[in-house]
Amino acid sequence: MSRPPIPPALASESSDLARRRLIVIAVCWALVLLDGIDTFIYGAVLPEMIGGGHLGLTDATAGNIGSYTTFGMLVGTILSGTVTRWVGRRPAVFASVGLFTVATLGCGVSTGAGMFGFFRLLCGFGLGALLPIAIAYGMEFSTGRRKALATGIIMTAHQTGGAIAPLIALGLIDSAGWRSVFIASAVPAVVLLPIAIRLLPESPAILAARGRHEESEAAAAGYGLDPIARPPERPDRWESMKALFRDRQWSTTLLFWLTSFAGLMLVYGVGQWLPKIMGDLGYETGDSLLFSTVLNLGGIVGMLVAGRLADAVGPRRIVVLWFTLTAAFVYMLGTHLPVAVLYVVVFFAGLLLFSGQTMVYATVGTHHASSDRDTALGWVAGMGRFGAVFGPWLGGALLAAGHADYGFAAFAATGLFGAVMMALATLTIWLRRSAV
Template sequence: MLFDGLDMFVHGSVLPHLLETKTFGLTADQAGDLGSCATFGMLIGALTAGTVADRIGRKKLMVVCVTLFSLASGVCAMAGIGLGGLLPTAISMVCDYAPRGRGALVIGLLMTAHHAGGILSAYVAKWLIDPVGWRAAFWVCVLPLLFAPVLARFLPESLSFLVAKGRTEEARALAERYDVELPAAKGGRQAAAERWNSLLNLFRGGEWIQTLLYWLASFGGLLLVYGVATWLPTLMRAEGYELANALTFVVVFNLGGIAGMLVAGRAADRFGAPRISALWFALTAAGVFLLGVHMPMGVTMAVVFLTGVFLNSAQTMIYATVSIASTPDSRATAVGWTSGMGRFGAVFGPWPGGQLLAAGNGEFGFTAFAIAGPSSMVFIGIAALRSSKPAARSGADQELVGAH
């Protein structure tokens, strides 16, 4: 997840250098298109990963995704597919093994590594671009190849996948080792049917409304996350800050993301992930809007930090909501499709920043992104009200979402 975050943020950290040095003759609007192309690859990865993971196993898919995005970072063109597949699969895995009553917190802890990667991206840009060149920043992202064999050797497989495959004794041993509840076993035909029907189950009965609300909230959330992540250093330079300070904002933003994951995870386990997500999106909109106002450096740093606190964990709490509310055997599919449909927002997110900069209106970039906050707040807020009638969940999840 550390390198997942590095790969996500490194484009934004390198972008001011590419624009300033006229590398490839890149213009601001073309840079926005480039960012959208990368997130389109992530959309494909996220949409397919959940379904594939529920079929072949989450451990296998995680190893494949890490290998793919590491190799692809060397050539950049296909890096998005591996990145998009890793996130929902990793969230599903940690939720399988989360202690009772701590599902949202554990997901938040996982995502702190993602934002540590964002911090690393700024330092990689500072340390490598001038002496070595911008390509070196992407070669650093190949390093996870060293960890793929470690994942393959030591990472336990999903309990629900093992049970569905009839490997009950292996699943029971893992459940005892990690002190978690063993998912109920199902017959072979039933398990196979559920794998094929896991996507359709998101729309049966009244579930289609809840599913649509999650997807719409995720669209706005990822538009904000990827729009701000791509353009934060460049837009801050447009506000008159030096490049060194603009990269420092990336570090502060991701430090806020780490703090926000820990705070939001605990709060979500107590008050409900949808409610926390809705509140966080409202605060995010205020923070992103204020980034477009030139303020004293100390105040600006505080606003960047708080925006990182709320923005990053608001989106993660959508994933936590879906993961906790899903049955174990369809969890990866539900999270994957929520992430995947949200990736349409991620694809669109970098584009308006590029268009505004190309038109000489960079000062309105943050205002444009801030609009997405209230929309996601409304959608996840309605989902929070509807979730007072709980859907079918595993016994281990009931305690987590009973207050929703």
């Protein structure tokens, strides 16, 4: 039996609503692109800064500064969910982008390692705050069974930024110096931020959570979204935080956090130190930087592949499989392969590495209600930032001790740990549902 034709007026309205939702996701994508560039630009300039003795940086101090950045991300990420619920997503997004843009400019004019580290710390606050908010936007403004794919699409921007960052460094370091790389990385925000301010709406879920029900209903209708169920008239500001632990939810929450710890240790440990470790293992400088670009190109493909598969079979299964395969490919990075083969291995490592962590976010986002999603994502990303702090430090410590060859083996073990933690989280969810 064929379906009746859709009236032209309704088809036009549906198309217009889909276009509006797409604009929201596109704006989030563009802002996360800036986040990706400013995150990975540090790793791209490290070989030049350390090799040239700029600001007195050594392997050890560079690793410490990388950890300052990720500590800033930790704080920014944890605070983002709660602050967003209090002040709204729009102000939180614009504040985070403004902060990491100004801080990146500050890195370019720093006169010493202390000043440089301080600006990277500030940069981390903004970088860490933006990602969970942008992911929550993408999941809320997608419809049907496309939430994991929407998460993957938005995170392709982060990897696109990671692929662009080494190219900016290659294009500017020799001709204009390392400072110009940071300044050039901050310039696009001057154009994109005013556009985002005009186009990005407030979240219907956050409006409802803050008691602004009429505005929430109007915003949802304006984008073709389901209306948000009204919470109590006097909502508890800490309700979203409590939801992470009530009804034996605490065990799943903690295992999600440990999985995120492993994923972000991999992302920031491998992402920051790949060029330097490859250089220390004897590869040419040009190859070492291009390895980072290929790693992130693989990440872009991985986001799309993992997102589609996760929507079909569930993101938890993809996380377990992806982390296990990541361990194998990351271990292969340290086995002294021919350059041509190594490029292939780097591509697949990136395909698995970044999208595995992104599917952790998709798992958490689909596990919690929309009104609790910002808080749940903020905390899982924030707890994961402890891994992001530890990863760069570990890489720096191994390099400083002359053990570059141990780095990839340590990160491979981290991948296996993440797979086990998500498998255990899946078990706790199954046990809880069986007990109901």
